[in-house]
Amino acid sequence: MLFGAFSAGGNTVQVIEEILSQLGDCNPKALVFFAAHSLDGALISHAFRERYAGAEVIGCTTAGEFNEKNGGIGGLTVLALPEDKVKRCVAGLAQFGEGRVTAVHGVVNAIAEKLRIDLRKADPARYVGIVLIDGMHAEEERVNDMLGNMAPLLSFAGGSAGDNLEFKETRVFQNGAASSHGAVFLLLDMNVPFRIIKTCSFKPLGESFTVTRANLSHRRVFELDGDLAVRVYADALGKAIDQLDNKDFAAHPLGLMIDGKPWIRSLKGFSPEGGIDFYCQISEGMEVFVMEATDIIAETAEAIESAKRQLDGASGGLMFNCIFRRLDLEAKGLMQEHLDCFEGLSIAGFHTYGESWMGHMNHTLTGIIF
Amino acid sequence: MRNILGGNEASFDSVCTRLTLRIGVNLRDLKLNQMHDQGLLEPLEEMGYVLS
Numbered sequence: 001m002l003f004g005a006f007s008a009g010g011n012t013v014q015v016i017e018e019i020l021s022q023l024g025d026c027n028p029k030a031l032v033f034f035a036a037h038s039l040d041g042a043l044i045s046h047a048f049r050e051r052y053a054g055a056e057v058i059g060c061t062t063a064g065e066f067n068e069k070n071g072g073i074g075g076l077t078v079l080a081l082p083e084d085k086v087k088r089c090v091a092g093l094a095q096f097g098e099g100r101v102t103a104v105h106g107v108v109n110a111i112a113e114k115l116r117i118d119l120r121k122a123d124p125a126r127y128v129g130i131v132l133i134d135g136m137h138a139e140e141e142r143v144n145d146m147l148g149n150m151a152p153l154l155s156f157a158g159g160s161a162g163d164n165l166e167f168k169e170t171r172v173f174q175n176g177a178a179s180s181h182g183a184v185f186l187l188l189d190m191n192v193p194f195r196i197i198k199t200c201s202f203k204p205l206g207e208s209f210t211v212t213r214a215n216l217s218h219r220r221v222f223e224l225d226g227d228l229a230v231r232v233y234a235d236a237l238g239k240a241i242d243q244l245d246n247k248d249f250a251a252h253p254l255g256l257m258i259d260g261k262p263w264i265r266s267l268k269g270f271s272p273e274g275g276i277d278f279y280c281q282i283s284e285g286m287e288v289f290v291m292e293a294t295d296i297i298a299e300t301a302e303a304i305e306s307a308k309r310q311l312d313g314a315s316g317g318l319m320f321n322c323i324f325r326r327l328d329l330e331a332k333g334l335m336q337e338h339l340d341c342f343e344g345l346s347i348a349g350f351h352t353y354g355e356s357w358m359g360h361m362n363h364t365l366t367g368i369i370f
Numbered sequence: 371m372r373n374i375l376g377g378n379e380a381s382f383d384s385v386c387t388r389l390t391l392r393i394g395v396n397l398r399d400l401k402l403n404q405m406h407d408q409g410l411l412e413p414l415e416e417m418g419y420v421l422s
Contacts, residue, residue, distance in 0.1 A: 149418060152381075152384060152388065152419075153380075153385075155384075256390070258390045258396060283392070283394050285395070286394030358387050358388050359388060360391075
């Protein structure tokens with residue numbers, strides 16, 4: 001049995017008390033929480049760790065929180081994973097100020113040592129990871145690449161912490177510790193089968209373009225098919241450059257198609273020299289499409305139902321939903337329908353500044369269902 | 371190549387997807403000599419797979 005809890009908000013102490021009274025004596029192996037950036041996440045994780053001694057507690061700040069029934073901004077959502085779901089688990093916090101590579105290697109290797117497993121040989125049907133990365137330092141690609149290098153067959157799903165669109169500071173937490181420039185990792189040795197979900201509701205609008213000049217570290221694309229990226233993008237939408245606005249960015253991100261599935265890169269804005277800035281890296285030589293939206297509710301429901309069918313039933317999960325999807329759902333008045341997709345499951349989720357699984361992506365819902 | 375990249379379809383999928391997200395080339399479409407010509411052995415070695 002899973003134990004979920006949700007608070008719509010208040011001061012940190014009130015919210016902790018409300019959540020603890022909902023969770024009761026649940027004796028979790030791991031506890032994952034998503035908290036508004038206005039709350040004291042370090043205090044929250046410390047309180048949970050104190051209440052549930054021995055549980056690994058991780059969490060992060062958000063651009064909105066939800067469970068299967070409620071969603072909001074300014075609150076706290078929690079999922080407690082007891083022993084019937086998780087045999088054992090270990091978490092770690094990497095502070096990137098010490099050097100990202102050293103920090104990630106050190107923490108992930110320490111997790112493997114504590115679990116006494118070889119990350120490259122561990123059974124991907126038994127072990128699954130959660131990764132929460134601060135959302136303000138553009139470290140997500142390298143963190144995901146490092147996880148892929150260290151454990152190429154294991155899934156680490158997760159998201160980038162948010163601060164409800166203030167873009168000032170995001171934080172991740174583990175067992176009372178906090179970082180505004182780092183990542184937390186939780187590796188779970190599961191007692192039950194699980195599935196990763198990844199759903200984004202887009203399809204290619206037309207023909208593909210090849211990225212012919214880009215700056216990876218700035219997440220900037222200067223040229224597509226040898227022409228100015230902004231001009232190619234505007235032409236694809238049948239608009240003049242000065243007619244483009246944020247609604248076009250949200251409705252028409254770029255996407256890579258891998259084995260028929262889209263991996264979305266969202267537009268951030270234009271650079272003065274006619275390039276496009278993204279929330280995700282795009283390499284030179286990549287073939288990308290301008291995308292158009294499909295049915296977000298139907299496809300989210302199908303992704304959840306498909307995972308449940310494959311598992312022959314499921315009890316809950318952790319969800320990492322892009323802030324662009326939140327804004328899209330709010331604009332269309334579909335937030336309740338989106339929550340309804342999780343009916344019958346105990347869910348904790350948050351609206352992210354980016355989603356992780358295999359790599360970093362945008363405008364997507366990733367999650368773990370078990 | 372499937373045997374080297376984890377031994378089954380799921381692990382092959384995993385490595386192919388990770389690499390495609392990094393450099394935009396899908397291993398499924400390539401033979402070993404093409405991978406060598408396109409400089410893909412180095413990213414694979416970063417992931418711990420030595421194919422040469």
